[in-house]
Amino acid sequence: MRYNFYVSILTCLWSTLVFSQLDSIQTLNEVLVVDRQIKTFSTGQLVFDFSKTELQNSPGTLTDFLQQETTLFLKQNGYGMVSSPSFRGTTAQQTAVVWNGFNINSQFNGQTDFNTLLVDGFDELSVRAGGGSVAYGTGAIGGSIHLKNEMRFDGETEVEINSRYGSFNTLQNLAKVSTSNDTWSLSMAISRLSSDNDYDWPNTNRQNVNGEFEHHNLNLNLSTKLKRKNTLTYHGMYYNGDRHFSLLFPTDNKSKYLNEDHRHALTWESDFQDFKSVLKMAYFDEKYQYIANIDTPNPAESHAKTALSRYSLHYNIKDFDFNFLSEFNYSSANGDDLVEDYRTVTAFALLAKNHFQKLTSEVSFRQEFSNVYDSPFLFSTGLNYDWFEFFSTKMNISRNFRMPTFNDLFWENAGRTDLKPEISNQAEISGILQTKSKNLKISVTGFYNDITDMIRWIPAENAVWKPENVDEVETYGLESHIHFQQDFNQHKFRANASYAYTISENKLTGNQLTYVPKHKLTSGLVYEIQKFKLQLQGIYNGELYTRSSNLPNDILEDYVLLNFIMTYQIPIFQNFTISAQVRNLTDEAYQTVENRPMPGRHYFINMNINI
Amino acid sequence: MINKFKFFTLLLLSIFIVSCSDDDSIDDVSPEGDYQNGFFVLNEGSPVGSVSFMSSDFQELSNSIYENKNDALLGSYLQSIFFEDDRAYIISNGSNIITVVNRYTFELIDTIDSDLNIPMFGTTHNGKAYVVNIADFSTGADDYLAVIDLETLEVETTVEIGDFAEEIYEDNGMIYVQNTNYGIGNSVSKFDPNSNTFVQTLEVGEGLNSTDVENGKMFAATSEGLKIVDLNSFSIENTWELPNTLNSIQNVTVDDNAVFYTSGTSVYSTDLGAEDLSSEAILTYESNSDYGVFYGFKVEDSQIYIADAGAFTEAGTILVYDISGQLIADFTTDIGPNGFYFQ
Numbered sequence: 001m002r003y004n005f006y007v008s009i010l011t012c013l014w015s016t017l018v019f020s021q022l023d024s025i026q027t028l029n030e031v032l033v034v035d036r037q038i039k040t041f042s043t044g045q046l047v048f049d050f051s052k053t054e055l056q057n058s059p060g061t062l063t064d065f066l067q068q069e070t071t072l073f074l075k076q077n078g079y080g081m082v083s084s085p086s087f088r089g090t091t092a093q094q095t096a097v098v099w100n101g102f103n104i105n106s107q108f109n110g111q112t113d114f115n116t117l118l119v120d121g122f123d124e125l126s127v128r129a130g131g132g133s134v135a136y137g138t139g140a141i142g143g144s145i146h147l148k149n150e151m152r153f154d155g156e157t158e159v160e161i162n163s164r165y166g167s168f169n170t171l172q173n174l175a176k177v178s179t180s181n182d183t184w185s186l187s188m189a190i191s192r193l194s195s196d197n198d199y200d201w202p203n204t205n206r207q208n209v210n211g212e213f214e215h216h217n218l219n220l221n222l223s224t225k226l227k228r229k230n231t232l233t234y235h236g237m238y239y240n241g242d243r244h245f246s247l248l249f250p251t252d253n254k255s256k257y258l259n260e261d262h263r264h265a266l267t268w269e270s271d272f273q274d275f276k277s278v279l280k281m282a283y284f285d286e287k288y289q290y291i292a293n294i295d296t297p298n299p300a301e302s303h304a305k306t307a308l309s310r311y312s313l314h315y316n317i318k319d320f321d322f323n324f325l326s327e328f329n330y331s332s333a334n335g336d337d338l339v340e341d342y343r344t345v346t347a348f349a350l351l352a353k354n355h356f357q358k359l360t361s362e363v364s365f366r367q368e369f370s371n372v373y374d375s376p377f378l379f380s381t382g383l384n385y386d387w388f389e390f391f392s393t394k395m396n397i398s399r400n401f402r403m404p405t406f407n408d409l410f411w412e413n414a415g416r417t418d419l420k421p422e423i424s425n426q427a428e429i430s431g432i433l434q435t436k437s438k439n440l441k442i443s444v445t446g447f448y449n450d451i452t453d454m455i456r457w458i459p460a461e462n463a464v465w466k467p468e469n470v471d472e473v474e475t476y477g478l479e480s481h482i483h484f485q486q487d488f489n490q491h492k493f494r495a496n497a498s499y500a501y502t503i504s505e506n507k508l509t510g511n512q513l514t515y516v517p518k519h520k521l522t523s524g525l526v527y528e529i530q531k532f533k534l535q536l537q538g539i540y541n542g543e544l545y546t547r548s549s550n551l552p553n554d555i556l557e558d559y560v561l562l563n564f565i566m567t568y569q570i571p572i573f574q575n576f577t578i579s580a581q582v583r584n585l586t587d588e589a590y591q592t593v594e595n596r597p598m599p600g601r602h603y604f605i606n607m608n609i610n611i
Numbered sequence: 612m613i614n615k616f617k618f619f620t621l622l623l624l625s626i627f628i629v630s631c632s633d634d635d636s637i638d639d640v641s642p643e644g645d646y647q648n649g650f651f652v653l654n655e656g657s658p659v660g661s662v663s664f665m666s667s668d669f670q671e672l673s674n675s676i677y678e679n680k681n682d683a684l685l686g687s688y689l690q691s692i693f694f695e696d697d698r699a700y701i702i703s704n705g706s707n708i709i710t711v712v713n714r715y716t717f718e719l720i721d722t723i724d725s726d727l728n729i730p731m732f733g734t735t736h737n738g739k740a741y742v743v744n745i746a747d748f749s750t751g752a753d754d755y756l757a758v759i760d761l762e763t764l765e766v767e768t769t770v771e772i773g774d775f776a777e778e779i780y781e782d783n784g785m786i787y788v789q790n791t792n793y794g795i796g797n798s799v800s801k802f803d804p805n806s807n808t809f810v811q812t813l814e815v816g817e818g819l820n821s822t823d824v825e826n827g828k829m830f831a832a833t834s835e836g837l838k839i840v841d842l843n844s845f846s847i848e849n850t851w852e853l854p855n856t857l858n859s860i861q862n863v864t865v866d867d868n869a870v871f872y873t874s875g876t877s878v879y880s881t882d883l884g885a886e887d888l889s890s891e892a893i894l895t896y897e898s899n900s901d902y903g904v905f906y907g908f909k910v911e912d913s914q915i916y917i918a919d920a921g922a923f924t925e926a927g928t929i930l931v932y933d934i935s936g937q938l939i940a941d942f943t944t945d946i947g948p949n950g951f952y953f954q
Contacts, residue, residue: 248687248705249684249705249706251706251727252687252707292747293728296746298750300749547924547925547946548925549925551925551926554925594659595658595659
């Protein structure tokens with residue numbers, strides 16, 4: 001019966017397409033899967049995984065990392081300042097940041113400031129372009145960024161210390177400990193990043209003023225295997241940021257932003273024969289203070305709390321994977337500018353996947369119910385097909401959404417509870433070429449995304465800005481990735497490149513959205529010989545419009561950034577590596593936001609001890 | 612090579628012309644500056660603002676005139692300009708800076724950049740400038756008046772206003788401050804520049820949103836209607852009730868014995884001698900956004916100047932109408948046009 005239901009839906013949606021299977025996800029038994037949905041239910045989409053070594057290789061925050069490694073464009077109000085991504089031509093609020101399976105975008109503005117997340121404490125980061133609302137709810141429109149902590153039960157104990165110092169008195173330290181036996185696993189990471197960030201503005205006689213920041217991040221993960229295949233896991237994260245906002249003009253009032261977030265999640269996982277039952281309870285707390293003038297501080301504060309429980313039942317029978325998901329989410333917020341209120345969201349989702357020879361297919365649905373807005377019916381369907389050993393294709397069609405945030409709903413004298421959620425209907429298709437030896441992998445993806453009822457704050461009477469469901473946007477484009485590696489005896493070469501062509505049009509005017517470059521190219525070259533490693537990284541960001549009118553003068557120029565990294569593993573001390581980096585090698589003067597110059601050539605040295 | 616050739620030809624030619632003409636005619640050909648006949652449009656910016664100049668025949672528009680002349684920026688969120696002799700003082704409230712330029716050439720003279728904290732509007736009297744500062748946006752308690760010596764361009768003293776503050780006027784040796792802030796506040800206070808003290812406060816009416824001063828009278832738009840304050844006696848001389856058909860009136864401005872105001876996307880006017888406030892629109896214009904209308908509004912020499920800021924993501928639109936409501940000019944300047952200043 002269930003099978004028939006499943007088949008009929010599939011035939012409906014993909015009547016003309018006949019495909020077969022691919023993906024066999026291999027998870028070592030001793031590693032606990034944290035974010036199960038992305039592992040199992042990404043059919044038709046490409047997922048890029050990055051290991052902790054890669055995360056630690058990049059200085060600083062999520063911004064620095066994603067800018068180099070992905071096709072995302074990130075605009076920053078000067079280095080380290082407010083950073084918002086554009087993922088496939090969408091906005092920051094349409095990019096979900098998922099921490100160990102939970103969407104952690106701010107309750108206030110619905111986005112994550114990518115300069116307030118330190119990545120070096122995490123074990124894995126995955127980037128999935130395209131819709132993900134069925135599994136992750138609001139905001140997963142352009143794509144999702146998944147930060148994960150790994151729980152191992154392999155009896156290993158590891159201590160890692162990483163220390164980086166560089167230009168502008170930038171200091172970054174990480175201490176990480178993990179230990180485990182058959183039944184217990186513990187990992188802890190403390191990281192800290194601070195910088196005076198007082199770089200010279202290229203081609204001017206000015207300096208970046210009031211740009212200093214200091215971030216602290218703490219991750220704690222504890223897991224225990226109980227009797228009868230039960231596992232209990234705790235994930236905790238604490239974040240504290242103290243960031244000044246750099247000045248446009250030397251006489252501007254100096255402002256700063258403090259935020260303190262903590263998040264806790266408890267997971268109880270039980271394995272039965274074909275079933276896996278996962279109960280999660282989580283509590284998130286986010287607090288910020290904005291001080292408009294640090295000389296006469298009068299902080300504006302807001303505080304949001306979220307409690308949620310999620311029950312997830314996985315059923316695996318023969319070639320089928322089913323996942324039933326239900327979630328209840330209660331959030332409340334109050335603040336100097338917010339009317340105190342709450343929002344509840346109840347969600348149900350069903351995800352189903354089938355392997356049949358060379359075809360993997362997936363159909364998923366989600367429906368949410370909220371006390372403050374009407375939620376659309378969401379779905380996602382995907383196909384993977386292995387044509388040959390070296391060539392496969394993927395397709396995905398989905399409907400995703402973004403709900404109005406607390407600011408949209410409850411901002412004093414401006415928020416509106418009659419807002420509708422933003423809705424995105426999208427489709428993508430990919431071709432993946434991979435040689436048998438896996439030396440070369442090429443993927444090309446075409447995507448289309450139609451977004452309606454986009455919420456924008458526009459000026460109303462008396463200079464008050466109010467949110468409205470005004471915009472309709474169409475985005476489409478191409479993404480392509482190449483990975484190549486080759487070893488010649490002791491010489492190891494690796495090369496990566498990605499390119500994105502993005503059109504993101506306001507349907508009313510036909511103009512490209514501001515701060516969405518049409519072209520972005522990244523590349524990385526690595527050469528290793530014995531204990532030496534040389535790396536050259538490049539980014540090309542095409543020109544972009546700063547104004548919605550798209551006039552020829554309203555642009556930021558394109559630019560090329562190069563980084564050079566040299567790493568040496570000290571022979572007498574096996575686990576001690578030292579590296580030096582030159583960033584912005586050619587001293588390019590560039591801006592990602594108008595009138596906000598970024599740093600010229602600068603340097604870092606890095607030491608890593610792994611015991 | 613060709614460029615050099617052209618340059619020398621021009622140089623020779625200009626020397627020839629100059630040497631052929633007498634001194635008087637040179638003065639006629641090149642007046643005191645480029646910005647002689649016409650008006651300035653102040654563009655608030657997002658966040659960095661600019662100034663545009665339009666010739667009085669609406670034929671020649673120059674944008675970003677300060678940047679082009681001085682290769683520098685004016686600051687964020689430009690609020691207003693005040694003038695004294697041949698100088699223009701451009702106020703940036705985001706950058707706490709007043710840029711002093713020659714009003715005809717827009718060449719930088721100096722900047723006033725200390726002791727200001729969110730400056731908004733300014734006026735001059737007797738060699739001094741009086742500039743309203745908001746300080747902390749959330750409270751009126753710290754709003755103050757900065758008294759600036761126009762010789763030294765230093766803030767001489769600051770005087771607490773004790774209430775919200777926005778527009779400021781000089782009339783007959785006295786300074787008047789509109790005590791409102793983005794729709795909050797209902798009074799006007801009187802400042803004596805001789806003693807540097809606030810001497811009197813007058814409750815004008817609920818919902819006071821804009822004012823204009825002409826010939827010893829202040830015209831004030833409130834939610835009750837239009838009030839006329841006699842500045843000499845500092846009392847309300849007349850109240851024109853809000854017509855039933857209008858929800859509210861805003862953007863009051865006086866020109867040639869008539870008072871002009873706006874409601875929605877329409878412009879109205881009432882003769883100063885009239886009994887009641889007119890509710891018959893002179894013109895209604897189409898705004899491409901429902902909001903951002905009348906971000907700047909002024910009537911000068913029987914021409915109506917409207918600035919529509921749209922959605923603040925691209926250059927705003929300027930519309931000029933004659934007094935009968937006929938469109939005579941239409942052009943765009945820069946982000947957030949908020950004021951007109953006539954030469």
